[in-house]
Amino acid sequence: GDSVTQTEGQVTVSESKSLIINCTYSATSIGYPNLFWYVRYPGEGLQLLLKVITAGQKGSSRGFEATYNKEATSFHLQKASVQESDSAVYYCALSVNYNQGKLIFGQGTKLSIKP
């Protein structure tokens, strides 16, 4: 079936250091799913961070980037220099049947920033 895997449940990074949050996916029902990163900041609702709907393309937002790698079936989230305000839970997701609201989510990665 379709699934999303985030291997790290929690990541701690020092402020101004680089970040990578891993995401791999399996999409058996659809060849090229749309891929998303959602974020939940403390006390706020789930919100879209970035999305990429074309294999090989890169999405970016708020200093974060993710590249749709169909060979590796990966969509890792990266940032060159994190800030304390980036502390949040990040969710990788894919959509099936070309409907961007029908999402399959990873388990989420909680990012903590050390000052």
Place this chain on the structure above:
Amino acid sequence: DAGVTQTPRHEVAEKGQTIILKCEPVSGHNDLFWYRQTKIQGLELLSYFRSKSLMEDGGAFKDRFKAEMLNSSFSTLKIQPTEPKDSAVYLCASSRDGNNQAPLFGEGTRLSVL
């Protein structure tokens, strides 16, 4: 624009009770989604409406969960009867056109079943 509004924000129920969660999508949005989030299962799609028609009702949740959309600006999720395993955060999301737009999520209703 107002976002997706969910009420109540918190609900406590006794086992066996009926509870109704409410959602107001963004005005003009045609697609509406209900999700459930638990620590074990993560985020799971419960129901999906397009232009008020139920398109998907999430197989495993059919027996005690019923989502309805009586008009384009209001949806409910009824759980009857509730069980402790239903304790979770229930999220509602909407989009103008699900084929081309990622949904906006509400802040969720945290349900605790005792």
